[in-house]
Amino acid sequence: MSDNRKEMLDFCLKCSICHTQCPMVAKNPSYPGPKHLGPEAERLRLTGKNPSRDEQNKYLSYCLNCKRCDEACPHGVKPSVYNVKNKTSINNAGQESLRDWILAHNDWWGRIAGKMPGVSNFFLKNPFIKTGMSLLGIAPQRSFPAYKSKKLKIARDTKDKKAVYFRGCYARSNEPDIAQSVIKLLEYAGYQVEIAPLGCCGTPVISNGLMTEAKKIAEKNIQTLCQYVEKGYKIVSSCPSCTLTLKEEYDEFFDIPGSKKVSQSVWDIFELLLHDNVEFPGSNKKFSRVIYHVPCHLKAQGIGTPAANLIRKYVVNSLKVMDKYCCGISGTFGFKKEKYDLSMKIGNDLFEEIKKEPYSLVLTDCGTCKLQIEQGTGLHVIHPVVILAETIEK
Amino acid sequence: MGNWFKVIIIGGGATGTGILRDLALRGVDCLLLEKEDFATGTSGRFHGLLHSGARYAVKDPHSAEECIQENKILKQIAPGCVEDTGGLFVATGEDDLAYSEKWLEGCKNAGIEVQEISPQEALLEEPRLAKNIKKVYRVPDAAIDGFRLCAANVRSAEKKGAQARNYTEVIDIIKEGNKVKGVIAKDLVTGKEEEIYCDMIINAAGAWAGKIAAMAGVDVNIVPDKGVLVVFNHRFTKNVINRLRPPGDGDIFVPHGSVTIFGTTSRETTDPEDNGATKEDVLALLGEGRKLIPDLDEIRLIRAFAGVRPLYQPDGGGTGRNATRDFSLIDHEKEAGITGMVSVVGGKLTTFRLMANAVSDYVCTILKIPGESVTDQEPLVDDFCRLKPNSKKEFLCQCEQVTEDMLLEAVEGKKRISLSDVRRLTRLGMGPCQGTFCTFRAAGFYQKQKKLSVSQVNAMLEEHVQERWKGNHPVLWGGQAQEAEITRGVYLSLLNLDKLERCDGNV
Ligand SMILES: Cc1cc2nc3c(=O)[nH]c(=O)nc-3n(C[C@H](O)[C@H](O)[C@H](O)COP(=O)(O)OP(=O)(O)OC[C@H]3O[C@@H](n4cnc5c(N)ncnc54)[C@H](O)[C@@H]3O)c2cc1C
Numbered sequence: 001m002s003d004n005r006k007e008m009l010d011f012c013l014k015c016s017i018c019h020t021q022c023p024m025v026a027k028n029p030s031y032p033g034p035k036h037l038g039p040e041a042e043r044l045r046l047t048g049k050n051p052s053r054d055e056q057n058k059y060l061s062y063c064l065n066c067k068r069c070d071e072a073c074p075h076g077v078k079p080s081v082y083n084v085k086n087k088t089s090i091n092n093a094g095q096e097s098l099r100d101w102i103l104a105h106n107d108w109w110g111r112i113a114g115k116m117p118g119v120s121n122f123f124l125k126n127p128f129i130k131t132g133m134s135l136l137g138i139a140p141q142r143s144f145p146a147y148k149s150k151k152l153k154i155a156r157d158t159k160d161k162k163a164v165y166f167r168g169c170y171a172r173s174n175e176p177d178i179a180q181s182v183i184k185l186l187e188y189a190g191y192q193v194e195i196a197p198l199g200c201c202g203t204p205v206i207s208n209g210l211m212t213e214a215k216k217i218a219e220k221n222i223q224t225l226c227q228y229v230e231k232g233y234k235i236v237s238s239c240p241s242c243t244l245t246l247k248e249e250y251d252e253f254f255d256i257p258g259s260k261k262v263s264q265s266v267w268d269i270f271e272l273l274l275h276d277n278v279e280f281p282g283s284n285k286k287f288s289r290v291i292y293h294v295p296c297h298l299k300a301q302g303i304g305t306p307a308a309n310l311i312r313k314y315v316v317n318s319l320k321v322m323d324k325y326c327c328g329i330s331g332t333f334g335f336k337k338e339k340y341d342l343s344m345k346i347g348n349d350l351f352e353e354i355k356k357e358p359y360s361l362v363l364t365d366c367g368t369c370k371l372q373i374e375q376g377t378g379l380h381v382i383h384p385v386v387i388l389a390e391t392i393e394k
Numbered sequence: 395m396g397n398w399f400k401v402i403i404i405g406g407g408a409t410g411t412g413i414l415r416d417l418a419l420r421g422v423d424c425l426l427l428e429k430e431d432f433a434t435g436t437s438g439r440f441h442g443l444l445h446s447g448a449r450y451a452v453k454d455p456h457s458a459e460e461c462i463q464e465n466k467i468l469k470q471i472a473p474g475c476v477e478d479t480g481g482l483f484v485a486t487g488e489d490d491l492a493y494s495e496k497w498l499e500g501c502k503n504a505g506i507e508v509q510e511i512s513p514q515e516a517l518l519e520e521p522r523l524a525k526n527i528k529k530v531y532r533v534p535d536a537a538i539d540g541f542r543l544c545a546a547n548v549r550s551a552e553k554k555g556a557q558a559r560n561y562t563e564v565i566d567i568i569k570e571g572n573k574v575k576g577v578i579a580k581d582l583v584t585g586k587e588e589e590i591y592c593d594m595i596i597n598a599a600g601a602w603a604g605k606i607a608a609m610a611g612v613d614v615n616i617v618p619d620k621g622v623l624v625v626f627n628h629r630f631t632k633n634v635i636n637r638l639r640p641p642g643d644g645d646i647f648v649p650h651g652s653v654t655i656f657g658t659t660s661r662e663t664t665d666p667e668d669n670g671a672t673k674e675d676v677l678a679l680l681g682e683g684r685k686l687i688p689d690l691d692e693i694r695l696i697r698a699f700a701g702v703r704p705l706y707q708p709d710g711g712g713t714g715r716n717a718t719r720d721f722s723l724i725d726h727e728k729e730a731g732i733t734g735m736v737s738v739v740g741g742k743l744t745t746f747r748l749m750a751n752a753v754s755d756y757v758c759t760i761l762k763i764p765g766e767s768v769t770d771q772e773p774l775v776d777d778f779c780r781l782k783p784n785s786k787k788e789f790l791c792q793c794e795q796v797t798e799d800m801l802l803e804a805v806e807g808k809k810r811i812s813l814s815d816v817r818r819l820t821r822l823g824m825g826p827c828q829g830t831f832c833t834f835r836a837a838g839f840y841q842k843q844k845k846l847s848v849s850q851v852n853a854m855l856e857e858h859v860q861e862r863w864k865g866n867h868p869v870l871w872g873g874q875a876q877e878a879e880i881t882r883g884v885y886l887s888l889l890n891l892d893k894l895e896r897c898d899g900n901v
Pocket residue numbers: 404405406407408409410427428429430431432433434435436437438439440441442443444445562563564565598599600601602606619620621622623658700701702703704740741742743744745
């Protein structure tokens with residue numbers, strides 16, 4: 001793997017095309033950019049004594065891991081991969097690393113909070129708690145997602161087509177309606193559905209540079225999912241970051257047996273529905289003028305925008321697809337006090353675009369993109385599975 | 395008197411600048427003349443290895459002793475020029491282990507510290523090494539930056555009042571009977587010629603020493619010996635890697651700054667300016683290199699270049715690798731009855747200080763100047779044109795991290811701005827893009843800062859692009875071929891470089 005990385009470093013032709021696509025470069029001129037922080041600095045890191053090393057590494061925590069640079073590179077270099085790998089080496093101040101650890105473990109908090117959502121939500125809005133968070137380095141302006149628990153309904157019959165649903169943190173702890181919609185869609189498409197007995201995919205841990213822990217999570221997930229794959233299940237997810245992590249990141253960062261097998265069986269929910277040519281009843285389209293934000297991690301999968309295809313066909317009359325902007329939250333990034341303003345600044349182009357017209361619906365697949373857009377526009381944002389599932393009511 | 399110096403030194407390589415520093419530290423009024431920039435001769439076209447002496451342990455024991463002595467001194471006095479990487483001698487599957495016995499014996503006699511490590515341990519430390527290695531020894535090799543070293547010598551000497559002029563060529567030697575009185579020097583920037591007098595000339599012109607000697611009517615038989623080197627885009631070993639066998643072609647990898655320099659070859663040539671490399675040289679080298687580093691072809695090559703060894707052959711001795719790597723001091727009074735001039739030839743960059751010390755001692759005795767050399771004690775002034783940790787300025791050369799501050803520092807007090815000179819001090823344009831993106835940026839920067847004319851800037855651009863191209867074309871495949879297409883696109887299409895207005899006013 002590491003040799004492979006060195007190869008990518010030699011592939012960089014310095015054309016700087018990646019820089020033109022980096023949302024952080026656009027809004028933070030002091031950010032060195034993907035080429036420099038990635039292949040260029042990596043070459044200098046090999047010298048073992050690069051005087052500006054610490055200076056550079058400081059910026060690693062500013063990389064949004066949006067992967068727009070990887071997509072842009074005409075020569076197959078993946079600058080974001082260097083950034084993620086090297087984040088591990090940043091020596092954060094004690095307080096910052098505690099804060100990052102807390103944010104990286106939203107999964108745990110979600111599980112605890114999900115058991116008593118009322119109390120948790122009260123605390124998340126409580127001004128004293130907010131002050132405490134601020135002291136820890138968590139942005140006090142940030143609205144936290146509410147916690148919600150719900151018993152999911154799953155049909156018990158056996159079918160030939162089988163799917164295991166990897167819920168991810170958000171659909172599990174914050175918006176179980178998403179999970180219910182996915183189950184409904186899969187069952188409608190003729191699948192026997194099971195929910196993977198798994199927690200976080202590891203994205204927040206990876207993006208905070210906690211690679212040892214991320215590897216443990218990956219091992220557990222791969223091991224469990226492998227068993228499903230062997231029994232003929234397709235792995236389905238509705239969260240673009242989970243999907244991307246399962247499809248690519250495990251393979252990119254860790255050498256875990258079975259990871260190829262798993263990654264080849266992972267589907268985005270809409271990707272699968274489209275692949276299976278599933279027809280939906282709703283011919284009377286309920287909505288006109290809808291805007292859909294394509295999350296960076298969906299774009300990075302290189303599967304196009306299957307959600308948009310289905311939504312356009314069955315649910316809305318005119319759909320505007322926005323894949324030009326990163327919303328700026330980048331998982332836990334936008335929750336960090338010193339990064340909050342920048343996060344909003346990056347999202348601003350998207351917010352402006354959404355506010356430009358009186359859209360009747362704002363859609364996006366990603367839980368944290370949703371939070372960011374809601375924070376930036378004041379509008380309610382919905383996962384496309386929810387409205388597609390509504391067409392098969394009753 | 396502006397045109398009289400006690401001593402004139404000809405040649406601004408490691409040897410000449412080393413002598414300048416040595417004499418200046420003794421308080422001698424001296425002048426160095428160099429026809430190009432400092433370290434553009436062999437001292438800037440070498441392997442970058444601060445020898446531990448182990449390479450010469452069998453064939454050239456005296457050289458080996460000198461090397462280890464100087465290796466220790468330079469690590470002390472020039473930390474800014476030397477990187478103490480450490481070195482390994484590695485016997486591969488096809489190397490004769492009988493040689494390693496002789497070699498160990500030689501190292502011991504020369505006083506070179508050698509430590510055997512197991513192949514397993516070596517592979518952990520250097521995973522790129524071939525798996526079939528049989529024996530590995532650790533030696534105190536290091537990497538040394540020849541550009542910085544020569545500039546540091548000059549700066550150290552200037553601090554003590556000595557003078558050094560680059561772009562000043564010695565075109566003739568003034569003699570009165572059998573006595574050398576001075577030189578005729580030509581300023582290559584203005585074209586002005588000048589007579590400069592002195593009590594003593596030291597000919598330190600390296601591979602050109604024969605030509606200088608001829609101007610004084612004496613004979614110094616230099617056999618120029620050309621060696622080709624290739625540069626890889628990044629470092630892939632921590633240590634200098636030497637092949638444990640009798641010295642041959644393609645058996646040393648030196649991790650040098652951000653790159654790896656690999657070579658070299660040894661071919662007799664007739665012209666000291668013969669410093670181009672060919673694709674055939676490169677391919678032959680890679681063939682040897684793969685025996686130490688099997689996946690060599692996966693690593694991007696960015697350049698190839700050649701240097702010319704100033705091997706000295708008094709009367710029909712060996713040539714090439716058989717010639718001695720010792721240095722020789724020739725007193726032309728003793729040899730040919732010509733007074734007022736000595737020549738110093740041969741040697742290695744590693745032993746430049748020792749050579750300078752010996753020559754300076756010799757000359758000071760003739761000139762009855764008291765005192766002794768302190769060059770082994772006095773630290774070199776070698777902290778210049780470096781990236782300061784808190785430098786806020788933008789990188790104009792991103793590959794090698796060169797800032798505006800560094801560019802300004804590099805041309806302080808210079809009578810002419812050349813990007814190649816700047817490159818030697820800062821590493822501008824030495825990275826993977828080979829000047830594609832920094833050449834125009836730096837040219838624009840200097841134009842603004844130094845109010846250069848358009849045609850001056852055009853000439854500056856063209857010179858640097860051509861110079862980089864010279865080193866690129868022998869390695870034009872894979873990544874570097876693609877990079878060259880970008881360079882072509884930028885300079886020939888976008889900037890229309892070959893049709894630009896030149897300094898001479900022609901369009
Ligand atoms: C391929 C190769 C690899 C090498 N690798 C190593 C190594 O790894 N380690 C090591 O220790 N040694 C190495 N050497 C040897 C070492 O580089 C040389 O011995 C050393 O650099 C010679 O320095 P110098 O000052 O004597 O000559 P030079 O550096 O050549 O200096 C002579 C200078 O005189 C100038 N000059 C010539 N004519 C005139 C004139 N008419 N007027 C004014 N100036 C003039 C030239 O421009 C030149 O700059 C290597 C040599 C080669 C060729």
